[in-house]
Amino acid sequence: MKFIECPRDAWQGFHPFIPSEIKLEYLNQLIRVGFDTIDFGSFVSPKAIPQMQDTAWITERLDLSGSNTNLLAIVVNERGAADACAFEQIGYLGYPFSISETFQLRNTQATIAESFERVKRIADLCAKHKKELVIYISMGFGNPYGDVWAPEIVMEWVEKLSKLGANTFSLADTVGVAQVHDIGWLFTALIPHYPELEFGAHFHTQPDDWRIKIQAAYDAGCRRFDGALLGYGGCPMAQDDLVGNMPTERLVDFAKEQKELLCLDANELQKARTMFQQIVG
Numbered sequence: 438m439k440f441i442e443c444p445r446d447a448w449q450g451f452h453p454f455i456p457s458e459i460k461l462e463y464l465n466q467l468i469r470v471g472f473d474t475i476d477f478g479s480f481v482s483p484k485a486i487p488q489m490q491d492t493a494w495i496t497e498r499l500d501l502s503g504s505n506t507n508l509l510a511i512v513v514n515e516r517g518a519a520d521a522c523a524f525e526q527i528g529y530l531g532y533p534f535s536i537s538e539t540f541q542l543r544n545t546q547a548t549i550a551e552s553f554e555r556v557k558r559i560a561d562l563c564a565k566h567k568k569e570l571v572i573y574i575s576m577g578f579g580n581p582y583g584d585v586w587a588p589e590i591v592m593e594w595v596e597k598l599s600k601l602g603a604n605t606f607s608l609a610d611t612v613g614v615a616q617v618h619d620i621g622w623l624f625t626a627l628i629p630h631y632p633e634l635e636f637g638a639h640f641h642t643q644p645d646d647w648r649i650k651i652q653a654a655y656d657a658g659c660r661r662f663d664g665a666l667l668g669y670g671g672c673p674m675a676q677d678d679l680v681g682n683m684p685t686e687r688l689v690d691f692a693k694e695q696k697e698l699l700c701l702d703a704n705e706l707q708k709a710r711t712m713f714q715q716i717v718g
């Protein structure tokens with residue numbers, strides 16, 4: 438299983454501002470754990486997400502020496518993509534492409550159609566700077582606004598977006614409404630249909646439904662999972678009540694049960710967990 442740790446999603450909606458030095462120390466600790474990828478920051482408007490205004494400062498100072506961990510930064514427009522592309526350390530740019538019109542507007546001030554045009558330009562930038570583009574299908578399992586959702590809509594957008602050069606798609610349950618049946622249906626349909634693409638699960642969960650969601654995705658062939666220690670965070674642009682991320686601890690438990698090879702250092706993971714507890718109180 439591939440673990441993507443998402444401190445960016447964990448603290449983007451957190452108040453007050455976490456001092457940059459503390460974020461840096463925590464991210465360096467996460468690097469020592471050995472995650473495949475860390476979704477560590479975003480290059481977005483500081484007015485929209487004040488917590489992330491120090492991503493460039495942090496990027497310059499991260500210590501990746503001797504590490505195989507990849508860095509992923511979220512971008513929502515060309516300006517953010519250009520800023521992220523300037524850093525050699527960042528291998529992946531993630532774009533939240535919402536299939537709910539309401540959320541796309543709330544999150545990026547762009548319609549789905551405008552967002553598609555943005556992705557084209559960001560994909561060009563990625564190709565020019567040799568970065569990998571990761572598309573999050575936000576509200577990928579439904580939305581709280583009453584916008585039409587169907588698994589076929591996910592399929593349709595994956596088809597269109599895959600032609601722009603994205604090799605990785607993370608199906609995002611942005612507000613934790615995914616039904617087990619839909620999770621199974623989508624991964625079962627997508628994974629064999631696009632053997633050249635990687636599909637991941639970016640779940641937000643309630644304390645009682647983490648297991649059935651992971652299990653449904655795993656049984657359908659998904660091996661890429663996003664999580665955040667302590668299950669913290671959520672997207673503040675989605676709704677007032679944040680629905681926490683999939684707790685990394687639960688992902689690790691699940692992986693052990695499945696006898697998956699774990700490439701994470703348990704001691705360093707425990708240290709990171711303690712550090713994060715101190716950060717968020």
Ligand SMILES: CC(C)(COP(=O)([O-])OP(=O)([O-])OC[C@H]1O[C@@H](n2cnc3c(N)ncnc32)[C@H](O)[C@@H]1OP(=O)([O-])[O-])[C@@H](O)C(=O)NCCC(=O)NCCSC(=O)C[C@@](C)(O)CC(=O)[O-]
Pocket residue numbers: 446449479480481482483484485486511513514516517518531532533543544545546573574575576609610611612639671672673674
């Ligand atoms: C897209 C905009 C900018 C549109 O916002 P806007 O107000 O339409 O943009 P604008 O072009 O009018 O600019 C507004 C201000 O932001 C600045 N600005 C503009 N762009 C940038 C930039 N790249 N970097 C730094 N500053 C920027 C710009 O310079 C200006 O500053 P001012 O002149 O007023 O001082 C805004 O809505 C935004 O930044 N949104 C961020 C949304 C966000 O970060 N959401 C959370 C991450 S996505 C997520 O959590 C979902 C995910 C990935 O986890 C998966 C899932 O669960 O679904």
